[in-house]
Amino acid sequence: xxxxxxxxxxxxxxxxxxxxxxxxxxxxxxxxxxxxxxxxxxxxxxxxxxxxxxxxxxxxxxxxxxxxxxxxxxxxxxxxxxxxxxxxxxxxxxxxxxxxxxxxxxxxxxxxxxxxxxxxxxxxxxxxxxxxxxxxxxxxxxxxxxxxxxxxxxxxxxxxxxxxxxxxxxxxxxxxxxxxxxxxxxxxxxxxxxxxxxxxxxxxxxxxxxxxxxxx
Numbered sequence: 001x002x003x004x005x006x007x008x009x010x011x012x013x014x015x016x017x018x019x020x021x022x023x024x025x026x027x028x029x030x031x032x033x034x035x036x037x038x039x040x041x042x043x044x045x046x047x048x049x050x051x052x053x054x055x056x057x058x059x060x061x062x063x064x065x066x067x068x069x070x071x072x073x074x075x076x077x078x079x080x081x082x083x084x085x086x087x088x089x090x091x092x093x094x095x096x097x098x099x100x101x102x103x104x105x106x107x108x109x110x111x112x113x114x115x116x117x118x119x120x121x122x123x124x125x126x127x128x129x130x131x132x133x134x135x136x137x138x139x140x141x142x143x144x145x146x147x148x149x150x151x152x153x154x155x156x157x158x159x160x161x162x163x164x165x166x167x168x169x170x171x172x173x174x175x176x177x178x179x180x181x182x183x184x185x186x187x188x189x190x191x192x193x194x195x196x197x198x199x200x201x202x203x204x205x206x207x208x209x210x211x212x213x214x215x216x
Contacts, residue, residue, distance in 0.1 A: 086114035
């Protein structure tokens with residue numbers, strides 16, 4: 001027959017008098033009553049991890065620029081670009097529906113375009129938002145031949161690695177060879193965004209690359 005001893009741990013080990021444990025001489029432990037403050041601490045810790053994890057996926061960045069992953073409204077553009085030291089420029093451009101034919105259902109306002117500069121790298125960022133609700137549907141990040149001859153291929157490869165790591169796959173890769181140019185294109189996709197990246201070149205080398213993010 002087992003002899004069970006009732007042990008009160010609250011007098012020295014805990015401040016709460018509700019901390020009661022039971023030990024038997026057969027070395028079996030019965031569960032202790034959990035401390036409510038410990039429960040709250042664990043819940044708070046898990047909540048913090050969740051919030052931090054969500055915040056960290058709003059944007060990703062590398063040495064080239066910062067990419068917006070969360071869908072935004074037009075009123076948020078200025079704050080984002082102010083943090084990136086972007087300079088707005090006026091240009092009469094339209095979105096190329098050929099990339100995303102499903103966008104034909106929308107009426108777009110004139111896009112907001114900014115120039116960013118990090119070191120010697122110039123990045124043109126274009127925000128395309130719908131006229132009815134001012135929701136940004138597409139953001140394009142563009143690099144043409146750099147004034148300092150910074151490698152367009154290097155920019156493409158750096159961005160490729162960033163999104164490959166983010167999506168944890170190599171994406172859908174396509175190669176196009178034409179008499180006057182060649183193009184490499186990669187598409188990544190999840191439930192919230194589609195990322196389309198391409199690079200154009202000719203027999204002299206690469207001269208243009210784009211990373212385009214479409215929000216679902």
